[in-house]
Amino acid sequence: MSVRVRFAPSPTGKLHLGNVRTAIFNYLYSKNKKGTFILRLEDTDAVRSTDESIEGLIKDLKWLQIEWDEGPIIGGDYGPYRQTERYDIYQNHLKKLLEEDKAYPCYCSSQALDKLREEARAKGVNFIYPGTCRRLTEKERKEREASGVKPSYRLKVSPHIVSFKDLIRGDVSIHTNLFGDFIIVRQDLSPTYNFAVVIDDSLMKVTDVLRGEDHLSNTPKQILLYEAFGYEKPNFGHFSMILGPDNAKLSKRHGDVSVEAFRERGFIPEGLFNALALLGWSDPEEREILKKDELIERFSLERVNKSAAIFDENKFRYINKQHILCLPLKDFANMIKPYFVKEGLVNESFSDEEEEWFLKVAEIVQKRISLLTEAVEQAKVIFEFEPSLLNDEIKAVLQEEDCLKVILSYALKAEKRDLTTRENYISLVNEIKNETKIKGKNLYHPLRICVSSSMSGPDLDQLVPTIEIGSKLNLPVKIESTSQRAWRYIQFLREQGYKI
RNA sequence: GGCCCGUUCGUUCAGCGGUUAGGACGCCGGCCUCUCACGCCGGUAACACGGGUUCGAGUCCCGUACGGGCUACCA
Numbered sequence: 001m002s003v004r005v006r007f008a009p010s011p012t013g014k015l016h017l018g019n020v021r022t023a024i025f026n027y028l029y030s031k032n033k034k035g036t037f038i039l040r041l042e043d044t045d046a047v048r049s050t051d052e053s054i055e056g057l058i059k060d061l062k063w064l065q066i067e068w069d070e071g072p073i074i075g076g077d078y079g080p081y082r083q084t085e086r087y088d089i090y091q092n093h094l095k096k097l098l099e100e101d102k103a104y105p106c107y108c109s110s111q112a113l114d115k116l117r118e119e120a121r122a123k124g125v126n127f128i129y130p131g132t133c134r135r136l137t138e139k140e141r142k143e144r145e146a147s148g149v150k151p152s153y154r155l156k157v158s159p160h161i162v163s164f165k166d167l168i169r170g171d172v173s174i175h176t177n178l179f180g181d182f183i184i185v186r187q188d189l190s191p192t193y194n195f196a197v198v199i200d201d202s203l204m205k206v207t208d209v210l211r212g213e214d215h216l217s218n219t220p221k222q223i224l225l226y227e228a229f230g231y232e233k234p235n236f237g238h239f240s241m242i243l244g245p246d247n248a249k250l251s252k253r254h255g256d257v258s259v260e261a262f263r264e265r266g267f268i269p270e271g272l273f274n275a276l277a278l279l280g281w282s283d284p285e286e287r288e289i290l291k292k293d294e295l296i297e298r299f300s301l302e303r304v305n306k307s308a309a310i311f312d313e314n315k316f317r318y319i320n321k322q323h324i325l326c327l328p329l330k331d332f333a334n335m336i337k338p339y340f341v342k343e344g345l346v347n348e349s350f351s352d353e354e355e356e357w358f359l360k361v362a363e364i365v366q367k368r369i370s371l372l373t374e375a376v377e378q379a380k381v382i383f384e385f386e387p388s389l390l391n392d393e394i395k396a397v398l399q400e401e402d403c404l405k406v407i408l409s410y411a412l413k414a415e416k417r418d419l420t421t422r423e424n425y426i427s428l429v430n431e432i433k434n435e436t437k438i439k440g441k442n443l444y445h446p447l448r449i450c451v452s453s454s455m456s457g458p459d460l461d462q463l464v465p466t467i468e469i470g471s472k473l474n475l476p477v478k479i480e481s482t483s484q485r486a487w488r489y490i491q492f493l494r495e496q497g498y499k500i
Numbered sequence: 501g502g503c504c505c506g507u508u509c510g511u512u513c514a515g516c517g518g519u520u521a522g523g524a525c526g527c528c529g530g531c532c533u534c535u536c537a538c539g540c541c542g543g544u545a546a547c548a549c550g551g552g553u554u555c556g557a558g559u560c561c562c563g564u565a566c567g568g569g570c571u572a573c574c575a
Contacts, residue, residue, distance in 0.1 A: 010575045045574055110573065117572090124501045126571065152573050169505065178503055178571070186573040193575045217504060217570040240506075240568090247567060278524095282513045286523055305513075308568060312511050315525045325538090367538050378537090393535090444534025456536035 003035030004207045007068070008197070010042040011053035014258035015060045017311065018212065018242045018250050021276045025239060026210050027066045028277065028299035038204060039071030041082045042197070044190055049084075060259040064269050065292060070204075078204040083196050090191040093199050093229065094153055094184065102228045103184060105151030106133040107144040128180030129154065153185040155228060162220035167208070167237030167301050174220045182221055194218055198225040201234060210237040210301075213308075214249075237301060240280055240308040250311055257311070266371030268327070268335065271320030278319070280305045289322045321370040333362035336375040343376055344476050345383055354473055360466045364458045381457045382467055383477060385485045387492035393455045397445045402438045404493070404500040406446035409436060411490055414483035419468040422461045429460075450489045451482040 007023040009015065030037040039061070043049035058072070070076025080086055097103035106129075113129070120127035134156065136144075144151075157180055163173040184195035191199070201209060216238045226233045244254035251257070262272055270291065277295050278288060281304050290298070324332065337358065340346045346358060361379055368378045390398075397403055409432045419425045429447065433439050448460060457463060464482055471481040480488070493500050 008575090012575075042575060048574075106573090113573090121501080126502045166505095172504070174504060183573050188573080190573085192573065197575090212569090213505065214569055215575090218575090238505085243568075245511095249568075278513075280513090284514095286514060288513085288524060303513095307506050309513090310511065312525070315512065318525055368536090439534095441534055446534095448534065454535090458537085460534075 001207060003030055003033040004038065004205050005030045005035065005210055006038035006040050006201070006204065006206050008040040008042050008200075009057060010045060010048075011050060011057055012045060012048035013053055014260055015057050016250070016259065017257045017262070017276065020060065020064065020259055021242060021279060022210070022212055022239060023061065023066055024064075024273060024276050025281070025304065028295055029208070029210060029301060031296040032299045035207075036069045038076070038206070039068035039081065040200060040204070041072060042193070044083045044193070044196055046190070056260065063263060064259065064273050083191070083200065086196070086200065087190070089203070090185070090196060090199060091189065093195075097155070097184075097228055098153070101156075103153050103155050104134055105141070106154045106183070107149045107151050108132055126178060128177060129182075131181055134181060150187045152183050152187045154181040155184050155224060157181050157224060162223050164219060164223060164236055166216075167210070167235050168304050169216075169238060169306055172216065172219070174217060176220065176224070178217070179221060184225070194221045194225060198222045198229070198231070202226070202229065202231040206234050208235045208237065210239065213238045213240050239304060240306060242279060243308050243310045245310060247310070254311075266373030267316070267320050268323055268372065270326070271323040272316070274323060275316040275319040279309045279311070289319065317370040324369065324372070325367060327366070329359060329363055329366065332366050333359050336362060336365065336372055339373065339376050340379070345376070346475060354475070357466070357469045357473060360462075360469065364462055364466060368458070381452045381454060381463065382470060383479060385480050385488070386453050387489045389453050391455075394449055397449060397455070398493070398498065400442060400446075402436065402442045403446040404498060405436055406432060406438055406443055407450045407486060407490060407493075408500055410447060410450060411483060411486035414481075414486060419482060420465050420472070422465055425461055425464045450486040453485075453489070
């Protein structure tokens with residue numbers, strides 16, 4: 001039989017790393033098995049569910065390229081895929097259980113229940129519903145009904161141990177005394193989580209229920225429900241939690257851990273997807289940088305780890321960097337462009353020349369960043385030049401006797417040259433080298449300083465032509481050519497009392 | 501409190517009865533180089549503890565400790 005899995009988030013906020021990792025595992029598992037990946041919205045919590053969350057959720061999944069085969073927007077044969085649109089189905093199921101005497105109405109007020117709960121806690125024992133309404137006679141039931149009390153509905157649960165084989169954790173056994181007769185339908189006739197999940201998973205023919213460990217103790221309740229309905233049980237598998245640095249379940253307390261936040265921080269979909277997949281799963285050959293198709297091909301539940309994992313920022317950045325490196329230059333350029341537009345450094349729409357030039361900028365930046373948001377910072381040297389930024393390192397270079405000679409020579413020669421190609425730049429440097437007999441660090445350090453006012457940055461033979469081409473373009477912020485920069489540097493040095 | 505699950509370098513993932521306990525990130529050192537970065541080479545560092553089982557245990561069993569999850573008319 002073909003595998004069918006689902007990702008069933010409740011749209012009560014932003015999609016966060018823990019949830020999306022569950023989505024990724026489900027997705028990888030289903031695609032590996034050539035099965036079906038279903039998206040279902042568990043929006044029965046009327047108070048907390050919002051349309052905004054649904055939109056965000058869909059946007060995030062699409063961004064990560066986790067596409068669903070059945071679900072909202074695209075539909076499918078087992079819809080609807082929003083629980084709030086399935087209430088009649090739940091009502092029918094409740095009716096059936098009532099008729100078969102497997103469930104019963106409970107008229108106890110929540111206040112009374114709260115009191116019992118408190119008492120149980122005071123005595124240090126686990127609270128379970130005492131079954132008051134289970135033993136009501138038909139007459140008593142009628143009386144309560146007549147008095148206008150709206151009941152909730154509970155499942156009849158007998159005391160016994162429920163066991164199941166978890167796909168990830170192996171044999172798990174839990175005693176039903178842990179929860180007793182639990183509520184399946186609320187007073188307002190809305191289904192509770194466990195009730196709706198079982199009905200939906202059955203009707204949607206889900207074969208494997210794969211979710212977070214926080215649902216492990218719900219599983220016996222759900223098994224009881226499958227048995228009550230006479231439905232075939234799916235396989236269950238529970239992934240370990242993702243923890244924050246303090247060892248607690250990853251949450252808002254650890255900063256914004258939403259997918260949206262990671263997107264805004266400059267992660268690319270391939271990188272985040274890969275990093276998340278590696279949190280709790282490992283490749284048989286211990287490869288770490290994997291594309292989506294490779295992950296699909298290599299994924300298996302056998303290699304999913306049982307123990308919780310602490311989210312590690314460093315590793316995520318590293319993996320993201322590797323994927324940035326894999327990006328075709330054109331795609332990468334398109335990804336970083338918005339950041340430059342936002343800073344007012346380039347125009348929103350490019351001329352052909354600008355386009356070609358920006359590709360060079362992108363090339364310089366690509367191997368120097370881990371996050372897209374770092375692109376502008378790394379390219380700053382192309383756009384800005386500030387002679388007055390003297391640090392100790394630069395001052396030390398300026399003390400060298402030959403330094404000023406190199407700078408002056410460059411300024412003189414550069415203003416008459418076309419330095420828009422690497423070849424032209426190199427031949428000019430060679431000229432300086434031959435005429436002044438200065439070479440190595442003594443040559444390159446002054447050159448770097450007078451064109452970039454910095455001691456570090458991209459290779460000069462790449463940087464200088466890019467600056468030169470940029471200086472000839474009609475950009476929002478005019479780029480100063482390297483000869484202008486050199487002259488301005490000389491000017492500055494003279495003001496500082498250097499003899500040049 | 502009760503129940504369930506987990507525990508290998510700082511972090512992450514290998515290991516599925518016999519290994520010098522391996523890879524990756526981070527960190528440190530070196531090489532490359534005009535600097536930084538990239539890349540390459542090397543180093544650092546772990547089987548929570550105590551009992552068993554076994555010729556032999558990180559690997560199997562039982563305790564203890566620690567961590568996490570659940571304990572709702574939330575999902």
